[in-house]
Amino acid sequence: MTIGDTRVRLGLIAGETAAEIVESVRALIDHGILAPGDALPPIRSLAEELGINRNTVVAAYRLLSRTGTVETRGRGGTRVATRSSVPLEGYAPDSVLRDVANGNPDPALIPDLSPALATLAGRPVLYGEPTIDPSLEEWALAWMSRDLGPRPDLRLTVTGGAVDALERLFADALSRGDLVGLEDPCFLSALRTVRVGGYRPHPIPVDGDGMTVDGLRAALEAGVRAIVCTPRAHNPTGASLTEERAAALREVLVTHPHVLVIEDDHFSMLSRRPYVSIIGPEHRRWALIRSVSKFLGPDLCLALTASDAETADRLGQRLSPGSTWVSHLLQRLVVALVGDAAVMAGVERAAEHYRARNAAFAEYALAAGLPCRPGDGLSVWLPLPAPARAVTEQLMRRGWLARPGDEFLLADDATTRHLRLTVHDLDDADARQLASDIAAAVHAVLRTA
Numbered sequence: 001m002t003i004g005d006t007r008v009r010l011g012l013i014a015g016e017t018a019a020e021i022v023e024s025v026r027a028l029i030d031h032g033i034l035a036p037g038d039a040l041p042p043i044r045s046l047a048e049e050l051g052i053n054r055n056t057v058v059a060a061y062r063l064l065s066r067t068g069t070v071e072t073r074g075r076g077g078t079r080v081a082t083r084s085s086v087p088l089e090g091y092a093p094d095s096v097l098r099d100v101a102n103g104n105p106d107p108a109l110i111p112d113l114s115p116a117l118a119t120l121a122g123r124p125v126l127y128g129e130p131t132i133d134p135s136l137e138e139w140a141l142a143w144m145s146r147d148l149g150p151r152p153d154l155r156l157t158v159t160g161g162a163v164d165a166l167e168r169l170f171a172d173a174l175s176r177g178d179l180v181g182l183e184d185p186c187f188l189s190a191l192r193t194v195r196v197g198g199y200r201p202h203p204i205p206v207d208g209d210g211m212t213v214d215g216l217r218a219a220l221e222a223g224v225r226a227i228v229c230t231p232r233a234h235n236p237t238g239a240s241l242t243e244e245r246a247a248a249l250r251e252v253l254v255t256h257p258h259v260l261v262i263e264d265d266h267f268s269m270l271s272r273r274p275y276v277s278i279i280g281p282e283h284r285r286w287a288l289i290r291s292v293s294k295f296l297g298p299d300l301c302l303a304l305t306a307s308d309a310e311t312a313d314r315l316g317q318r319l320s321p322g323s324t325w326v327s328h329l330l331q332r333l334v335v336a337l338v339g340d341a342a343v344m345a346g347v348e349r350a351a352e353h354y355r356a357r358n359a360a361f362a363e364y365a366l367a368a369g370l371p372c373r374p375g376d377g378l379s380v381w382l383p384l385p386a387p388a389r390a391v392t393e394q395l396m397r398r399g400w401l402a403r404p405g406d407e408f409l410l411a412d413d414a415t416t417r418h419l420r421l422t423v424h425d426l427d428d429a430d431a432r433q434l435a436s437d438i439a440a441a442v443h444a445v446l447r448t449a
Helices: 006-012 018-030 043-050 054-066 134-148 162-173 188-196 213-222 243-253 309-319 328-338 341-367 388-397 413-417 428-448
Strands: 070-072 078-080 155-159 179-184 200-207 226-229 260-264 286-291 303-307 380-383 418-421
Touching (some): 018 054, 054 078, 134 303, 134 328, 162 188, 162 260, 162 286, 162 303, 162 309, 179 213, 188 200, 200 213, 286 309, 303 309, 341 428, 388 413, 388 428, 413 418
Parallel strands (some): 226 260
Antiparallel strands (some): 155 303, 380 418
């Protein structure tokens, strides 16, 4: 008889209240007695074994499900949850294939830091001093306010990147098991942050105009306590909010002013689309995150978060237990770079390069019988008439490493018939060849289906 046997588990799980049963199951998992995938006893069996009302077991299983400890699989019963890994962005350094899956900016278009680094000498910053460098605060407040408009309660926080800001905002506003509204398909780092934190992602569909109104309404009705929205250059689809869509989303949010609304404007200076916001003037809990990683380089781990005063205060408190501040040298380097006309001209050239290369690939794809919208951002979201994962396997035989859409999937099965392709470093000949190879790969998959 194994530990996985229901009779054994009936004798191990204890408790007279839902809370006691929850703690008993967690202890069994912590000690390795219950493993991922193991089935918990049926509700009726456990209630009879413990001599309690079956509703108590129902409540315990519901609590375990809310915290992500177990999964309910219909006829498959209730089982200990398996923690699925979320794919990461970046290069595949050991691959001999041409990588169009990485989602990185072009290294040749990232500004040279050497001239700016030479200007950073100054007196040391000591413990207890303001965490935001005055020069960065002045520039960032002007930048954020220009887009957000007059908000008397606007405050600024500096974190070690956008994901750092997301993680700390979640930790302050949420408890383990809370629902978080995420766009579907979903930005990988946001999905990973939610899962690692023990929260539950709730899918909000995205179409060509961004987050959908019906999807947001359904998420709010389901009880999400936070929402992450990409206002432009959505990763992976490249969609950007229109003003009409943003206005409709703001109207839905009017009756939910205390839901934390986070806008991740990751592409900011590189975007070819105007910034529009779903954060209404009366919304109580909000944050706009802008990282410098895309236009100044991923190694400059710094993000600016504009938010309401209460969120800023609580985010600042969340910074205290860990890294109390982002290095003032790093902050001053950002100010030196954005204040350099040559650097900013280079940022503008980079933005136009990404737009032009995505548009060129979209034309080659169309000529190959694969129509797509180029969108905005570092990559192209290409719809396919065949399962994307099978197409990527065919592409590997042709020398290409591509990313299938199901890696970004929450609930929308249409995602499984898309590729996300980073094509901005391909010249015309290579882009045309990639489009041709994808068409051939699709044909091969369909022929063998």
